[in-house]
Amino acid sequence: MDIFLQQIINGLVQGSIYALVALGYTMVYGIMGLINFAHGEVVMIGTLVTITVAGLLIKVGMPVALAGLAGLIAAILCCMALGWGLERIAYRPLRNAPRLTPLITAIGMSIVLQNLAMIIWGRNYLTFPPLLPKMDFEFAGANFTLVQVVIVLVSAATMGGLLFLVYRTKLGMAMRATSQNPAVASLMGVNINRVIAAAFVIGSALGALAGVMVGTYYEIAHYQMGFMLGLKAFTAAVLGGIGNLAGAMLGGVLLGLIEALGAGYIGDLTGGFLGSHYQDIFAFVVLIVVLMFKPSGLFGEKTGDRA
């Protein structure tokens, strides 16, 4: 039982990170029907900026907590600027192009950002400064750390805040209007360009936050770390129904849990025939089954002519 509980904790933490990254994918997709494959790289840049800024501040003698906070703010600002720039340079000129064009552009941007990060931060692995005090807890035989608790709580709070933004504010209303029909929304006086830019900027800020959490959790960063994470988060977004905020959160947490339990129990379930390297099979089998019966994902709405 303690092992099962431990796996649930492992999955929950991993899933919270997926969920936060998935929100970035789903927000952009919901509003303009674009899969921003460069989002994983935004997360990576968030982590690396924090390392540079926080590392520098710690070196000059600033207290770790303060330096961490400064690093986080720097990462969020950097990524917001990056998200805005991506939209302005790479996607806005292609707004009326066929759907495949922005998709390829997104993949291209992802490669550009990866190589840019490789030039700036180098090929080596970077260690992330420990920003939170090391505290271990034990509960019913399962171990967890302060970092893990913070990750789950911050993720939950951020998601709550985002839901509030989308469903209770004027900007949120404009976003929802744009997602339903951009042409009509603009006739109603919504500034489409600003709304779309806002979606990118907010999504990137969430990405930066996720990046800092990934960094704090694994204490390791690399210019390619965003690629796999982005792919998994994208999978989570599709699982939950891409374009739907609650769906992305659920999809992320679900994917994390499935992966952890899959890796933990697949060997026992198949009598050793399949080892733990088949853990991804679990995640993708679930994804395929969900898409077979609900092609728009768990929470996906029928989008019809739009998207």
Add this chain to the structure above:
Amino acid sequence: MQAKLSVVALSVAAAFALAACGQKEEPKPVAAPAAPISKPEVVVKLGHVAPMTGPQAHLGKDNENGARLAIDELNAQGMEIGGAKVKFELLAEDDQADPKQGSIVAQKLVDAKVNGVIGHLNSGTTIPASKLYSDAGIPQISGSATNPKYTQQGFKTAFRVMANDVQQGKALGEFAVKQGVKTVAIVDDRTAYGQGLADEFKKAAEAAGLKVVANEYTNDKATDFKAILTKIKSTKAELVFFGGMDAQGGPMAKQMKELGIKAKFLGGDGVCTPEFMKLGGEATEGNYCSLPGMPLEKLAKGPEFKDKFTKKFNAEIQLYAPYVYDAVMVMADSMKRADSVDPAKYLPAVGQTNYDGVTAMIQFDEFGDLKGGAISVYQYKGGKLEYVETLGGGAVAAVKEAVAEVKEAAAAGAEAVKGAAEATKAAVEKK
């Protein structure tokens, strides 16, 4: 997605190669009038392959630096082969540690008619590529591919200047027994290297009477190991053996600690790097790893090499740079002895190498494996790799080892004897 990335990466690589070609044209006309009556110059192209992008890019760059250092020194010496002055050129390729990509760049080097190949870094890329080099008759010396299969395919062109994983797995297995553990969990990254090393370790550990309580797997791009480690925790293994690289090993050691796993961590050459300790932090303290060969400080030319390397590249040696350096030197030495840069002519000379390199006295057996390869064990201590002992290496040590093995086997019971006999037989066949 991956395929797309590869294509783009390849075209970028091609663009760089073209750019490099363009640059090469320039210095010649300048050099020609300076020495109008000098002997004809022959350009010897050596291919070098290692991952320059991706999770192992830091090791790939380290390898390339080793090769560059050797080539610069050779060019500075101004070697003459077959009456002509030779100029060595390095064609550095990126295989992304991906077997598919490894074969693509291997074909590219074959088409470029290179005189020899240094690499690849990973066993997983070296093995499929070695077929292409063998078909083209191009000698290949790897400084880091340790999977035994590489030299056992019957290719006359395949050599390595490092002990293989049969030797390393066995040494690590014996070392684990000496640590007084009874149960081990084995994790590997499913690459040719990681899996090969883990399998050899498992054989040796079981032959010595250890119980393998868990076999778990990950991949060479993973960062999260909590799920498999949780499972290992439930088996209460006393030692976790990892067959894989530092980028995974470091976080793995750290996550073991976070999960409250008390077991020791043991790994092979892939985790015996400064990077591993950087990534694993204090969780690596007191654990062990092994490296083929002797520690650089204990070798006659080791400290000198270290100085040269750090001065030239302003970087710490990660792992295989001295071996790659030796590989280049062995190749140049063979060309000199054969007095030819033609692969067909100097290939036999590679097999007869007797070269006093930085890492060892390099001689090859009939398979192309390094003769009498030693394995050294290191401990992570205070952020540094501290040398513990050297196992194997040289005939005397091999006999000692065999005697010790027989003794252990006798004690371990009938089944173990069978295993040891098989192992000995394999060893004899190899020798």
